[in-house]
Amino acid sequence: MTTLRSSVDSAGADFKANREAMLAKLAELDTEHAKAVAGGGEKYTARHHQRGKLLARERVELLLDPDSPFLELSPLAAWGSDFPVGASLVTGIGVVEGVECMINANDPTVKGGAINPWGMKKGFRAADIAAQNRLPTINLVESGGADLPTQKDIFIPGGRTFRDLTRASAAGIPTVALVFGNSTAGGAYLPGMSDYVVMVKERAKVFLGGPPLVKMATGEDSDDESLGGAEMHARVSGLADYLAADEQDAIRLGRRIVKRLNWRKLGPAPAADYAEPEHDAEDLLGIVPTDLKIPFDPREVIARVVDGSDFDEFKPLYGSSLVTGWAQVHGYPVGILANARGVLFSEEAQKATQFIQLANQTDTPLLFLHNTTGYMVGKEYEQGGMIKHGAMMVNAVSNSKVPHISLLIGASYGAGHYGMCGRAYDPRFLFAWPSAKSAVMGAAQLAGVLSIVMRQGAEAKGQIYNEEHDAAMRAMVEGQIEAQSLPTFLSGMVYDDGIIDPRDTRTVLGISLSAIHNGPVKGADGFGVFRM
Structure with missing residues (x-):
């Protein structure tokens, strides 16, 4: 069976807390939208x-x-x-x-x-x-x-x-x-x-x-x-x-x-009959944790977005931090790449590269669900080829010709944002949930990196490092980066096409896919050199 089951406990304390936090963010969003309407x-x-x-x-x-x-x-x-x-x-x-x-x-x-x-x-x-x-x-x-x-x-x-x-x-x-x-x-x-x-x-x-x-x-x-x-x-x-x-x-x-334009779509028509998801879209309010460091299963999101909650997962036992597979949304076929546990390792990057190639081979649009802190760092991973494997994924995303849609539902940090088809990689549409954050890295990590660099600089000069100044600097930087990571800030910069209510995700994707199919949908004839 390829119909996704759900383990969401909508009566649980964590779910209720997540839901209340999301509803609060949506209320803030409504206030900002009202300003535009005014x-x-x-x-x-x-x-x-x-x-x-x-x-x-x-x-x-x-x-x-x-x-x-x-x-x-x-x-x-x-x-x-x-x-x-x-x-x-x-x-x-x-x-x-x-x-x-x-x-x-x-x-x-x-x-x-x-x-x-x-x-x-x-x-x-x-x-x-x-x-x-x-x-x-x-x-x-x-x-x-x-x-x-x-x-x-x-x-x-x-x-x-x-x-x-x-x-x-x-x-x-x-x-x-x-x-x-x-x-x-x-x-x-x-x-x-x-x-x-x-x-x-x-x-x-x-x-x-x-x-x-x-x-x-x-x-x-x-x-x-x-x-x-x-x-x-x-x-x-x-x-x-x-x-x-x-x-x-x-x-x-x-x-x-x-x-009188006599307008005709050039893309393939959607399936004439399709089923609605088997799981309630209302649950999407409580799935994403208030703390984005806590992982969540993106299959729970997919189950509430795709037709009939039907999802054929590709390579499920390999590179498990990235979920890939095939589905339909409002009758349109899609390939989905969704971050499961934040970090992308070499296995996930290679899996994504192969999946993107397969989608281009079958002229299938791709949907990217972002919740990533980026590619894994550390001596073991650098020696294992993390850079070249991440580059393979970025190469595949860059040269893929099928339409892409990106949806930021959690974190979208570092080069992981690029590999998951961020704004610079020309997705046809890019939307965000109110829970999303995007930056070069998390606010605490960025402030910590600056602190280490400044501390090492002081030591190299034989100077005593000012701990009080360090604490103030870290607090200031964390506050600034946190504010600049929020979806309202990024939306104001026109880095996305809008912040959407999670419950509207299926509708927004359906309209986007329908718009995409005004033109032909065709995959790439070839890719650049993959550094193996």
Whole structure:
């Protein structure tokens, strides 16, 4: 039998403690998400509504098919920075007329929708996802362009936005711009470089330079409408393909455009019939210990995520710190690599390398479940070839061509983060649970390493080491690294695509896999040189 059994005791004290801790983290997460939803605050959202305009998320909701899901991406971008949480941009994957699309919506309640450095980074990530997964893009535009006080961080890299639009078009991936308000300066090129453009009558304003700039540059007197109004662009310049009567009409036209794309997925379809997991997703709240040093069995997670809790484990008796095997999620086949006891030894690295090769041979997407402290260190392991075996795994991950999805559920430290397909290794999607932590190493270990190095430096100079200073330094470093290891900090840096409720894991993976299959799914033809 390949159906996973469960030994989780949901009535046990440890489970209850883990559950309460996870629920507390989720409550904190809800507070931060609420800040993103609030946009510029009550004053500016009320003013926006008084002008007869919809908010960014209201526009998205009207655009989507009724009762269809919306997978919001990078909702905590800019967390911990000087900019509002969410970075004045809403991005995500939603279904429009049966077609999965990447949707980007400026939030005009935050500085008129001006793009700040974090919003730019968030937009780049959305563009990468759209390109890698062959998703049509719909931009809901109302933005005053770049946030001028931070132009030094935006102007030069920001040109990539327009490059990505034109490359998407060249690749046959449609781009649609629905312009609800201002789209000025460099922002005017966003509709200018889209395949389809809809502008709202008497609302949309698209020009390279507004009336004041034109007056300063040329001495010419002009008004908004003649310079860049929707009707002018629909009747005179030809920039607008459709003139909408109001915002609702613009959204209706956008949906009609998508309907006529004749869009077809290129990846294999999922199995028509599949079973839900046999174990309750609610249990996922109590599986991960509050102390990540305590190992947990990732099979308990897998049993609550994959179809029918059915998992064919590969090489179960070898390299037992890494669980590998085959399953389905919402009818899509996947290969799973999941850390079982944190440390990766040579056996685990070799096992992972072989498994990744097999997945590429059968064109099977890979799912990485992170809970690792990294590759094993020490004289015995170095002499046994830990570096070359770890390098084999990193080589395999780097050159694998099947789609990868990474999910950080516990620790993700050191080179183990790389071998398990961290952000730098281009997983199609990377999500985190509230319990996750990621850094070069644990906070206590990093502080301890610095202490040893400083102590040895003092001894080499014949100096007496200041123990009081050492204790203060270690406490400071531990606090700093701990704060920078938390998922909210990393999500704010756009190092993941969002922190998710563990109970939503199966749904999030299903949406991600469905999006992935808009494009072909094919393995690598070859790998680099493996140092044996």
